Amino acid sequence: MTDKLEVELTHSEEKPQENFQIRIHRFFGRYPPIVIIAALWLLFMIFVAVFATLISPYDFTSIDLRTRLQAPVWMEGGDWNHLFGTDDLGRDVLSRLIFSIRMSLLIAFLGTVIGAILGTALGFLAAHFRGWVDDVVMAGIDFQASLPFFIISLTLLAFFGNNLVLFIGLMGIYGWERYARITRGLTLSAITHGYAIAVNTLGATPIRVYLRHILPNISSALIVNMTLNFPGTVILESSLSFLGIGVQPPLTSLGNMLGFGRDYLTTAWWITVFPGVAIFLATLSMSILGDWVRDRLDPTLM
Amino acid sequence: MNKQEGSSVVSLRNQNGLPLLEVTDLHKYFRVRSSGGLFGKKNNLKAVDGVSFSVSRGETLGIVGESGSGKSTIARLLLKIDNPTSGVIKFNGRKLSGLLPVELRKLRQHMQYVFQDPLGALDPRMKIIDQVTEPLIIHNIASKSECHDKAAELLRSIDLKDHTFYRYPHELSGGQRQRVVLARALIMEPQLLVCDEPTSALDVSIQAQVINLLARLRERMGLTMIFISHDLNIVRHICERVSVMYLGKVVEQAQIDLLFNSPAHPYTQALLSAIPIPEPGLNRQRIFLKSDPPSPIDLPSGCRFHTRCHRAKPGCAERIPELKSLKNGQLVACHLAHGEI
Numbered sequence: 048m049t050d051k052l053e054v055e056l057t058h059s060e061e062k063p064q065e066n067f068q069i070r071i072h073r074f075f076g077r078y079p080p081i082v083i084i085a086a087l088w089l090l091f092m093i094f095v096a097v098f099a100t101l102i103s104p105y106d107f108t109s110i111d112l113r114t115r116l117q118a119p120v121w122m123e124g125g126d127w128n129h130l131f132g133t134d135d136l137g138r139d140v141l142s143r144l145i146f147s148i149r150m151s152l153l154i155a156f157l158g159t160v161i162g163a164i165l166g167t168a169l170g171f172l173a174a175h176f177r178g179w180v181d182d183v184v185m186a187g188i189d190f191q192a193s194l195p196f197f198i199i200s201l202t203l204l205a206f207f208g209n210n211l212v213l214f215i216g217l218m219g220i221y222g223w224e225r226y227a228r229i230t231r232g233l234t235l236s237a238i239t240h241g242y243a244i245a246v247n248t249l250g251a252t253p254i255r256v257y258l259r260h261i262l263p264n265i266s267s268a269l270i271v272n273m274t275l276n277f278p279g280t281v282i283l284e285s286s287l288s289f290l291g292i293g294v295q296p297p298l299t300s301l302g303n304m305l306g307f308g309r310d311y312l313t314t315a316w317w318i319t320v321f322p323g324v325a326i327f328l329a330t331l332s333m334s335i336l337g338d339w340v341r342d343r344l345d346p347t348l349m
Numbered sequence: 350m351n352k353q354e355g356s357s358v359v360s361l362r363n364q365n366g367l368p369l370l371e372v373t374d375l376h377k378y379f380r381v382r383s384s385g386g387l388f389g390k391k392n393n394l395k396a397v398d399g400v401s402f403s404v405s406r407g408e409t410l411g412i413v414g415e416s417g418s419g420k421s422t423i424a425r426l427l428l429k430i431d432n433p434t435s436g437v438i439k440f441n442g443r444k445l446s447g448l449l450p451v452e453l454r455k456l457r458q459h460m461q462y463v464f465q466d467p468l469g470a471l472d473p474r475m476k477i478i479d480q481v482t483e484p485l486i487i488h489n490i491a492s493k494s495e496c497h498d499k500a501a502e503l504l505r506s507i508d509l510k511d512h513t514f515y516r517y518p519h520e521l522s523g524g525q526r527q528r529v530v531l532a533r534a535l536i537m538e539p540q541l542l543v544c545d546e547p548t549s550a551l552d553v554s555i556q557a558q559v560i561n562l563l564a565r566l567r568e569r570m571g572l573t574m575i576f577i578s579h580d581l582n583i584v585r586h587i588c589e590r591v592s593v594m595y596l597g598k599v600v601e602q603a604q605i606d607l608l609f610n611s612p613a614h615p616y617t618q619a620l621l622s623a624i625p626i627p628e629p630g631l632n633r634q635r636i637f638l639k640s641d642p643p644s645p646i647d648l649p650s651g652c653r654f655h656t657r658c659h660r661a662k663p664g665c666a667e668r669i670p671e672l673k674s675l676k677n678g679q680l681v682a683c684h685l686a687h688g689e690i
Binding site (some may be wrong): 246248263 | 453457462487
């Protein structure tokens with residue numbers, strides 16, 4: 048993907064004679080404003096997540112019962128000490144929001160990466176060995192696709208107790224079947240292609256053929272699937288945390304904040320609305336970006 | 350190249366008595382669904398049906414035939430891209446079929462394949478130089494910088510300029526791509542090079558360039574080649590011996606001059622009559638073949654060619670002709686040529 052972007056950037060630099068307006072127009076044709084906004088928002092959230100300890104005004108666990116349920120700064124009763132107000136234990140909502148974004152993004156990224164690696168590996172195995180391996184993987188894909196994954200997660204978390212590793216693992220399992228299906232299909236068509244046969248006749252090991260040659264060639268489809276899977280993971284994490292079986296206190300996540308703020312929805316809406324908006328904007332931005340990436344990487348849609 | 354490997358190559362090259370490649374009674378059947386739909390019946394498509402030949406060191410064997418005659422399938426079988434249904438392929442006296450995957454990978458550095466479609470044969474996401482270097486890295490021949498130097502030297506020797514090294518395949522022209530494919534095949538200095546219609550995807554002007562390059566490299570490296578083509582002119586230019594294939598069988602096999610001067614099989618005669626003569630006013634008697642070749646799933650009885658043969662006699666449909674030698678050493682599978690009917 049970066050290759051393509053670079054190529055096009057250098058192209059536009061080669062034509063300095065075009066006037067400014069046309070170039071602006073072309074720039075927005077290539078990168079629509081909504082895509083730019085989505086990308087900037089995601090970058091902002093990543094920035095917040097990475098530098099959470101530096102930018103949060105308070106420790107997200109510090110309780111101050113004297114300032115319980117304080118409103119945000121622009122409302123009556125609010126002050127500049129707590130920009131987004133405080134929750135029922137007097138904890139700063141902004142600080143909690145910052146750390147929640149960090150936790151939720153971390154879980155979603157790890158979950159997405161684990162799912163991508165797991166699914167891609169199984170897809171390669173199925174395509175390489177065919178036969179019963181293929182049958183088992185395909186059966187697994189069909190199982191996964193027809194399972195109500197949310198309920199399975201609930202059960203597993205309830206049974207095995209809640210810990211972060213299991214939780215992230217579950218997020219990783221979510222959606223692996225789509226990577227596996229994409230990888231298997233594209234690999235089956237790639238290994239009949241000249242380049243894969245060619246590398247094979249050079250004497251390369253299958254691992255080399257798959258990782259050095261086929262993977263780069265099918266990566267665009269996998270990247271697109273990652274961007275589409277990511278919002279789903281964020282929402283799954285939020286839903287489970289909202290129900291109280293996801294991220295456990297004292298840790299906090301966006302869903303977890305929503306869950307605990309639920310009781311104060313009528314009196315202190317700010318506890319739930321800010322994390323809710325954060326979830327909404329994060330998933331929306333990722334979906335917009337994903338759609339754009341898919342269009343960009345699909346030569347038939349150019 | 351490590352020491353042990355080097356000595357084994359030398360010892361292989363010393364067995365000059367043996368042919369480099371020996372193919373005996375090779376069969377390849379594909380299971381295909383003849384009638385459409387989910388529940389159609391499966392039949393055997395006989396792509397290669399009992400082919401035997403041998404190629405000695407330094408020789409170039411041409412395989413010609415129309416599309417569907419099984420020539421590309423033979424190439425794939427020789428390189429073990431596909432496995433034969435039955436039959437034996439011996440390379441340097443070793444059977445290909447019993448090899449372990451590790452042994453096969455090792456052996457592959459001595460036999461290389463040049464593809465019909467150079468764009469498809471190159472990884473679209475890898476730079477030219479990396480693709481040419483790759484065989485050396487796979488077989489752990491030299492350090493990375495040495496590999497790079499060797500690849501660059503080879504590419505320069507086939508007239509590819511330095512600035513193309515860091516391009517991607519789609520940025521090159523067809524002729525350049527085919528030269529890259531050749532370079533990749535030849536960088537290991539293989540003993541056997543199988544070229545599957547290496548010029549059919551190229552312009553006529555570039556065809557000559559690639560063919561001459563092939564001939565030059567063959568001289569320089571002492572290559573043994575199998576050259577598959579449907580272009581008889583090119584085959585005549587580059588090959589020493591030719592096999593003519595029809596529907597999965599070799600119908601005629603002879604030294605190039607013998608075949609072109611006195612074709613014995615009616616099919617070969619028809620093929621040769623289609624070559625234009627580059628002299629105005631001079632016309633040879635064109636032999637037009639009737640209709641298309643029959644389906645390889647439902648083969649004609651007796652001689653497979655009798656349905657289209659201009660000299661066919663009733664007896665041709667009854668017995669299958671064997672590939673036998675004529676007095677002059679030409680191998681032909683035809684009842685008429687052997688005077689059997």
